[in-house]
Amino acid sequence: MTLMTGIGAAPAGSARPARKSGRRWLPYLLLLPGTLWLVVFFFGPMLTLGAASLWDPAGSLQTGYAQTLSFGNYVDAVRDAGPQLLRSFWYAAIATLIGVIIGYPLAYAIALKAGRWKYLLLVAVVAPMFTSFLVRTLAWKTILSDNGALVGLLRDIGILGADGRLLATPIAVVLGLTYNFLPFLVLPLYASLERLDRRLLEAAGDLYASPARSFVKITLPLSMPGLVAGTLLFFIPAVGDYINAELLGNPNTYMVGNVIDSAFLVRLDYPHGAALSFALMFLILIIVMVYLFRSGTDEVV
Structure with missing residues (x-):
């Protein structure tokens, strides 16, 4: 009986290594489609x-x-696109700062104060992205037009002169960048704030910390991963954007994306356009690395 049991158990034991070997290769097989996609459509x-x-x-x-x-x-x-490069980073930085001023209170309100209206407000933040980027920018062209209600109001209250305008100015370009990329900042911030342990805020209140002090000592540090991720998701595409400068600005407000677009599609100067594209990516990479290092954030949502 012992001999027969040993003989019968041998095939089952020999099958186990093959099964383990198959499991070992399974993660690599799951990664294969994504890897092929990146090789064909990114690295190539x-x-x-x-x-x-x-x-x-x-x-x-x-x-x-x-x-x-x-x-x-x-x-x-x-050298040739130096002014447009500097302008791109300047416009993107201003738009990112405005986005934080608008987006942080909005994300805070949705995550911590909205209650049952939370998901409706989230849909309101994301809903504009269901519309074409081009259509949204053209809508801002109508809003900021010289004959529009906004410009008329600003003229009536004296902020703009009788011939003052918003369209075809740096203000219009920055407003367009802020509007179009704001959801990319709000959503990571919301995700970070939504995970915040409310008991920490209650404990701070029990220890007689003011709301402002609780925010500085608890809420802001714990939401830094979302803030860092959101500002990067906002800033990086804003630097390379050219639609807002094309539709809302003028030749004197063109960004580096407009120069790259002209090099490839108008002047057909491929070496110049490709070199400028790589230079832009290199500069953005340096800024992102310095920003991540200086932010001291180990976790980015």
């Missing part, structure tokens, strides 16, 4: 764009481009 185009940034700038689509490793394209691109 990035390599192509990087190669284009080093083409001989003397070439053209008609004569072809030679790969001459022309690193001088980066110097030329940054």
Whole structure:
């Protein structure tokens, strides 16, 4: 009986390593579709764009481009688009600051004060994103038009002169950036604030801390991961945006995205456009790394 039991148990024991081996490869198989997607639609185009940034700038689509490793394209691109680069970061920084001023109280109210209206307010925040980015920006063009109600009101109360205007000004571009990217800031903030342990606020109140002190010592530090994530999700696309500057601004308010768009689609200067794109990504990467390091936040929602 002992011998027969040992013989019968052998096949089952030998099957276990094969099953464990299959489980070991399962996570890699699950990662395979996403990895292929990134290779085909992200790393592949990035390599192509990087190669284009080093083409001989003397070439053209008609004569072809030679790969001459022309690193001088980066110097030329940054020098020629220097004002637009600085303007892009400046506009994005102002819009991000305005977004925090508007978005933090909104996220705080939704997460901690809205009660049963919480989900309705969340839908109100997200609902504009169901509409095309272009349509939303065109709506702001109507709101800020010279004959619109807003400009008329500002003229009546003396904030704008008789010929004052908002459209085709830096103010219009910054307002457009703030409106279009505000949900990207509010949602991470809401997620961070919603996880806040209310008992900490109650304990602070029991210890006679004022609401302002409770906010500075408890709410703000605990919501920093959401604030950092939200400002990054707001700032990064705002720097590279060109639709708001195109529709709400004028040639003197164009951002670096407008220069890149013109290089690829108007002037057909691929080396210049590719080099400027990579320079922009590099500058944004440096700013993001410094920001994350200085924020001292280990967890980003």
